[in-house]
Amino acid sequence: METRIFVIETKNTHYVLGVDKNGRVNHIHWGGKADADDYEVTENWEQNSNHSELDYTNFEYTVFGGTMYRNCAFKCEYFDKCRDSVFAFKDAREAEGELDIILTDEPYNIDLVLSYRYSKDTDIITRYVTVKNNSEHTLKIEKFMSAELTLPDSAPYEVKNPNGAWGSEFLTETTLLKNGTLTFESRKGTAGHTNSPYAIMSKNADEEHGDVFFAALGYGGNFKVEIQRDFVGITRAILGISDFDFSYLLKSGESLTSPKVYMGYTYGFEKMSNMMNDFAVKNILPKSFADKPLPVLYNSWEATEFNVNAQQQLKLAKIAKEIGCELFVMDDGWFGRRYNDWGGLGDWVVNEEKFPNGIDELIDGVNELGMNFGLWFEPEMVQDDSDLFKAHPDWIYHYPNREAMKLRHQLVLNLTKPEVKEYVFDCMDKMLEKHNIRYIKWDMNRPFSEIGTENLENGQELWLRHTQAVYEIADRLKEKYPYLQLEACSSGGGRAEYGAMEHFDMVWTSDNTDPVDRLDIQHGFSLLYPIKCMRAWVTDTNLTRRPVTLDFRFNVSMQGSLSIGSNLLNFSQEDIEKSKHYVELYKSFREVIQFGDFYRLRNFDEDGYYATQYVSKDKSKSVLFIDSNANSFFNKQFRSIHLKGLDPNVKYKLTDGERTVVKSGAYFMNKEYAIRLDRPLMSKIIILDRK
């Protein structure tokens, strides 16, 4: 076969693959640009009785078969029980910003299409794979990953991923991968709170320096990220749907497309975060609200929990309005027999005892105040004490001989049954049709168990089919109600990833709203996820446990999409005035936070205090947040920081609440901004305006 080279050119990088004379599609390069005609398809002769030539070959998408023993991206069983794949180049489709490489396993008539979407405006390449069954037989897919990445240079990489938990999401760890495979995954049904579906691999990197290769998966079901350094020293990452308890029967004539992977190469973590942030706003988030600033919302969960009624919610709404909130969200407790967390889930009808005059009394009241109204649902769940469970006990995932284990007293609905999916859509649709609901917080509070699905020919498809059902319902709701904003929540940050962000406008990052903990959580989130998607509430949780001022709490929440979750009925007039001030201030620079460039200047771990800076794209405005930790060492009270991202050649007026100075951008970036942090848990907001 004639050799061929494909060069994908992004803003600053080349991604190159080639077809060798045996028809294999090999990875050639990912990184900085060279002359396109420098790239060549190299021959590989290295082999001995223990290492075939394949051990030294960089496949673009490794399939299981022959003498290939490393982690593979694809594995299947053909109709004749053959589990050995050989995919060779068949064809390529090229268009502006698009490349599709078609591979085929000829005797079985199965194609794999490797898709690449890219542009010269960014260094992010979107990848996905489609498997097409052109044969007359059913194909059993056993592993089907979205992309394989081969990194240049045989020195080991440092790998970042969170090792979090409920209430401790995004606490990021770094591991030097010299040997073996590092796996990040979820087997819980959702992405979960522990690992994130991404790979960040770097060399001698910090915020500003060092090679950083990264890839994020757009899928929040069971996922798997495998990063392996082989005996040759090559590091490869494979990202996709987890192959744990997974297989898929692809019938004759059918095709299946993998979730997307967004990957990029850059220099320093700061550029990585900003590149992904901008890309997500332009290309990943649902179009209806992607480029619009998100409203300041009030959520009543921490104030009233399950004990809701129209009068008390309206009282909260009045104060929420007074302090400047634009959206009022009533959380859990409004439906069915929902008096605590023992019952009600599944019955998405208004509880008439709590709302004897109907829910419109509240919605109209909120609308009259000039705010939009939002509501909480947990659509994938059911509880024993519900009409739904009584009518359809078989609508949950279950096995006849196993007790269905409950978590938070609830069970997971089998969304792979079309009638269950339809029921869920209908319940939400009815509420939206009848009432002026403009926002839904979609929650998901427990992982799966006893995953029996008598309706499916192959039960191992449930993980994928459930996730697809969630996305499908969300998309249908958005299509029917274009004004509807969706928030993805899963006991806090269990769905804070790009799969959710392709269908939901924002995510709830963590149930931990302690502002001091939250700084670490937000720091981790900001690495690869867009700032505007990060809902951040000011709450009262820390009033007794670890007292922190209202100023500090606002300071932290203003670093994302500002929201309020405090019990406003307990607010003093001074608290209300203060809140008003901060909400107004936030609105004055909200676009800088939600769409600007973002810099992590300091953090608790390394520096003992946080400093994060946001700069508008036109560099006319910048906001800097400072938060000190609980220490107040005498020698660490005077700090100075170099600011970033300003225009060096213009003057800025800096206001930090105590003083106003006018100096050049160059001064603030090269000399310093000096600050005194002489009390524990101090916070400051510093604003710079171009003169």
Ligand code: GLA
């Ligand atoms: C989960 C969410 C919370 C809240 C409660 C309601 O824990 O993460 O924000 O909505 O459920 O039960």
